[in-house]
Amino acid sequence: MKKIMITLLSIVSFAYCSGGCILTQPKTLNVSYSSYDNVLKANINKKFTNIKYIPTSLEGTNFKELFVGSKIMIDTTSTNLKRPNIKAEITDIKANKRIKGKPRTGNLTIQVTVDKEVSIIPMTYYYNNGYFRAVGMLDKDVILSFNTTIKAVLCEVKVDK
Numbered sequence: 001m002k003k004i005m006i007t008l009l010s011i012v013s014f015a016y017c018s019g020g021c022i023l024t025q026p027k028t029l030n031v032s033y034s035s036y037d038n039v040l041k042a043n044i045n046k047k048f049t050n051i052k053y054i055p056t057s058l059e060g061t062n063f064k065e066l067f068v069g070s071k072i073m074i075d076t077t078s079t080n081l082k083r084p085n086i087k088a089e090i091t092d093i094k095a096n097k098r099i100k101g102k103p104r105t106g107n108l109t110i111q112v113t114v115d116k117e118v119s120i121i122p123m124t125y126y127y128n129n130g131y132f133r134a135v136g137m138l139d140k141d142v143i144l145s146f147n148t149t150i151k152a153v154l155c156e157v158k159v160d161k
Contacts, residue, residue, distance in 0.1 A: 020061050021152040025132075029053040031074055034143040050075035056090075063093050063127075066150070067108070086138075087113040093125070103128035112138065 032047040056069035067090045074086040088110045095106040104127040112119045121144070123136030133147040 022154045031146045084115045
């Protein structure tokens, strides 16, 4: 009888527990680009200064919950890019196989709209020690990248009440 009670108590206790990490991100995102300047004959690296980032969620249990559906609006008027404003939405994210002790990596897909022209841009991402960075080719001349911080909290079993 004692064993039955302990077993039942254990089952009930585990039913109220959940595991995994909670990932949190800020409401900001840094977006930069690299392009080749034919006049200077050099690569130009610049950070966009006027960005509006609308995250799907500030908190989630994985990158998909944090990023898929998030929108990024970039005002390009303060740059040397001869393009109208850029609108982007993160449409998919897939992790590569996790290698213990190595940074997390994977692929991210964004849908980019520039002057009513829509493109699907594949990006690769890297996550290590709270730093997340994704990089992809906007076109043959421009490399687009964004980065942010992601905190992993409550990475232990917690009791749901």
